[in-house]
Amino acid sequence: MSFLDVKDLKIHFPTDDGLVKSVDGLSFGVERGKTLGIVGESGSGKSVTSLGILGLHKGGRARLSGEIWLDGEELIGASTEHVRSLRGKKMAMIFQDPLSSMHPYYTVGQQIIEAYRIHNDVSKQVARKHAVDMLGRVGIPEPARRVDSYPHEFSGGMRQRAMIAMALSCDPELLIADEPTTALDVTVQAQILDLMRDLQREFNSALIIITHDLGVVAELSDDILVMYGGKCVEYGSAEDVFYRPEHPYTWGLLGSMPRLDREPTERLLPIKGSPPSLINVPPGCAFHPRCPYAERTGDKATTEVPALAETEGGHLVRCHMSREERRGLWENEIKPVLETQ
Amino acid sequence: MLTYIIRRLIGAFAMLVVISMVTFGIFYVVPQWAGATPEAMASRYVGRAATPETVHLVAERLGFYDPVVVQYGNFVKGLFAGAQYDYGAGVEHCPAPCFGYSFITGQPVWPDLLDRLPVTFSLAIGAALIWVVAGVAVGVLSALRRGSFFDRLTMGTALAGVSLPIFFTGMISLVVFSYGLGWTPPGGAWTDFSENPAEWAYNLLLPWITLAFLFAATYARLTRAGMLETMGEDYIRTARAKGLRERQVVVKHGLRATLTPILTLFGIDFGLLIGGAILTETTYTLPGLGQYAILAIRTQDMPQVMGVVLVAAMFVVIASLVVDLLYAVVDPRVRLS
Numbered sequence: 240m241s242f243l244d245v246k247d248l249k250i251h252f253p254t255d256d257g258l259v260k261s262v263d264g265l266s267f268g269v270e271r272g273k274t275l276g277i278v279g280e281s282g283s284g285k286s287v288t289s290l291g292i293l294g295l296h297k298g299g300r301a302r303l304s305g306e307i308w309l310d311g312e313e314l315i316g317a318s319t320e321h322v323r324s325l326r327g328k329k330m331a332m333i334f335q336d337p338l339s340s341m342h343p344y345y346t347v348g349q350q351i352i353e354a355y356r357i358h359n360d361v362s363k364q365v366a367r368k369h370a371v372d373m374l375g376r377v378g379i380p381e382p383a384r385r386v387d388s389y390p391h392e393f394s395g396g397m398r399q400r401a402m403i404a405m406a407l408s409c410d411p412e413l414l415i416a417d418e419p420t421t422a423l424d425v426t427v428q429a430q431i432l433d434l435m436r437d438l439q440r441e442f443n444s445a446l447i448i449i450t451h452d453l454g455v456v457a458e459l460s461d462d463i464l465v466m467y468g469g470k471c472v473e474y475g476s477a478e479d480v481f482y483r484p485e486h487p488y489t490w491g492l493l494g495s496m497p498r499l500d501r502e503p504t505e506r507l508l509p510i511k512g513s514p515p516s517l518i519n520v521p522p523g524c525a526f527h528p529r530c531p532y533a534e535r536t537g538d539k540a541t542t543e544v545p546a547l548a549e550t551e552g553g554h555l556v557r558c559h560m561s562r563e564e565r566r567g568l569w570e571n572e573i574k575p576v577l578e579t580q
Numbered sequence: 581m582l583t584y585i586i587r588r589l590i591g592a593f594a595m596l597v598v599i600s601m602v603t604f605g606i607f608y609v610v611p612q613w614a615g616a617t618p619e620a621m622a623s624r625y626v627g628r629a630a631t632p633e634t635v636h637l638v639a640e641r642l643g644f645y646d647p648v649v650v651q652y653g654n655f656v657k658g659l660f661a662g663a664q665y666d667y668g669a670g671v672e673h674c675p676a677p678c679f680g681y682s683f684i685t686g687q688p689v690w691p692d693l694l695d696r697l698p699v700t701f702s703l704a705i706g707a708a709l710i711w712v713v714a715g716v717a718v719g720v721l722s723a724l725r726r727g728s729f730f731d732r733l734t735m736g737t738a739l740a741g742v743s744l745p746i747f748f749t750g751m752i753s754l755v756v757f758s759y760g761l762g763w764t765p766p767g768g769a770w771t772d773f774s775e776n777p778a779e780w781a782y783n784l785l786l787p788w789i790t791l792a793f794l795f796a797a798t799y800a801r802l803t804r805a806g807m808l809e810t811m812g813e814d815y816i817r818t819a820r821a822k823g824l825r826e827r828q829v830v831v832k833h834g835l836r837a838t839l840t841p842i843l844t845l846f847g848i849d850f851g852l853l854i855g856g857a858i859l860t861e862t863t864y865t866l867p868g869l870g871q872y873a874i875l876a877i878r879t880q881d882m883p884q885v886m887g888v889v890l891v892a893a894m895f896v897v898i899a900s901l902v903v904d905l906l907y908a909v910v911d912p913r914v915r916l917s
């Protein structure tokens with residue numbers, strides 16, 4: 240069993256319009272020191288998953304089922320109070336928009352001190368020293384002075400560093416980063432990714448990066464999980480998913496990624512259509528309305544939900560097409576187009 | 581920060597000047613435009629039996645023949661340096677701040693105002709304490725249990741509180757608690773705090789609660805709306821992700837951010853109340869500024885009315901000044917420059 244082991248996780252929200260199946264049977268694992276990238280469009284259930292692991296849906300309207308094992312402990316059945324005591328200490332989270340995710344009325348220092356003192360019985364002075372220390376470690380210049388700044392006095396990159404310092408203040412063993420670089424300038428993105436990689440090595444924590452940006456996962460991930468409509472459609476090592484992707488949705492994601500080495504006149508290959516409604520998920524394969532190869536499998540595409548099946552060496556794909564068919568398409572049709580572009 | 585304070589002080593002062601001009605205009609200039617002669621105005625000071633000569637003399641001595649600017653100048657001078665009134669029978673000295681003499685009692689206005697201020701102040705402070713604590717607490721609980729029975733009950737009550745005028749709730753409360761159950765003293769009871777604090781509070785209890793009910797309703801609704809919005813903010817999620825207990829999340833992170841608009845409202849409400857809780861004081865016949873204002877208006881005692889208006893305006897201006905300065909303390913994003 241992995242350090243974090245998620246089995247058949249379902250997170251459903253009952254609403255007036257029907258049941259929203261944000262996450263529908265997701266399974267994955269992450270080891271200490273390893274990084275899992277969860278990729279997908281907006282609304283594919285990435286963030287809901289991460290909040291579910293942290294137990295932040297507890298007490299809300301969400302219905303959770305399945306199992307979440309963290310270091311040999313099951314969390315879905317655990318008491319709210321117990322999960323709370325793990326939150327911030329054993330598992331921590333970095334959020335997307337550091338400006339709105341930090342309290343505007345407290346200084347950065349106060350917020351880190353608070354995070355530290357929840358789980359460590361130390362005086363304010365000790366916690367403050369720790370906060371200055373953490374700010375220094377995430378690369379904030381003059382930490383002793385900046386500790387008393389308010390979030391709005393920081394630049395976007397500095398804020399995200401402070402957010403990371405806050406998340407790491409209790410030395411968590413599992414760190415979930417939800418779109419950690421989306422709100423940042425491109426130049427700052429690379430710095431933050433570097434920082435996260437360095438810190439992960441230093442802390443030897445399990446890291447989950449949630450993003451819609453394949454560039455980010457390419458940079459950091461050992462494993463990649465591609466989500467679509469609340470389900471996993473492709474799961475494998477970063478190498479498998481990048482160099483031997485087998486799901487048409489993954490091909491679409493790769494094709495819609497802008498690249499510098501492309502001719503500026505060439506157009507991106509966007510995935511046509513829009514993400515599925517999570518209330519009325521398309522019957523059969525959820526991706527079939529947008530899949531260019533749907534008719535190849537005939538009626539099955541619209542009537543039968545494809546199983547997540549192993550194609551080779553832990554590489555899982557949810558597609559009705561046969562392995563040979565998918566490989567053929569990738570080698571002969573998709574890859575050449577992506578490469579020439 | 582200092583320049584900001586100075587600028588705000590100058591602004592507040594300018595505001596008071598304008599208010600004094602307007603009130604002076606309403607009470608002294610407008611009647612003259614409407615056709616009141618200086619004699620007609622002076623006759624209020626000397627009574628009906630006076631001869632035209634006496635009236636003319638008094639009008640002259642009170643400066644009613646002077647140009648408006650001079651009259652205003654004398655009025656302001658009276659406020660800061662005191663004034664001499666020469667009624668012919670002898671010179672009367674009115675020390676600063678001189679708001680003039682009452683038409684009816686012939687007494688200077690300022691000591692009257694000073695006498696009544698503690699009553700109004702006591703009423704406002706006690707009520708404010710109750711309504712802020714009760715209103716905010718109820719608002720927070722309703723927001724957290726949105727849609728529950730508690731939420732519906734309190735918000736329904738709050739709607740009633742906002743809608744019911746105080747002369748209604750006040751009367752009902754007197755009928756039930758004073759005359760019916762005999763738990764509280766009847767209206768008009770007033771003991772100075774310095775004499776007997778317990779009795780002071782006991783006498784004011786009913787007016788406090790009634791007045792607080794009216795305001796608590798607004799504050800509960802405002803707090804509820806604010807909390808519902810704040811609790812959906814990203815930083816609340818962050819606070820939870822840190823592992824904070826829900827109570828701390830609500831109080832330290834949620835309520836803290838919700839309090840800012842409430843503070844603004846409170847400053848204005850409190851300032852207005854110090855200027856006289858007219859309806860409450862009238863209902864409970866409390867000898868405060870509001871009741872004084874009503875009597876003054878009823879007897880058309882212009883100097884008294886002007887005195888109350890200026891004092892009330894001053895409190896509103898001071899309250900809003902204090903709120904503005906507090907804002908900077910409460911919300912660090914407010915740049916004071």
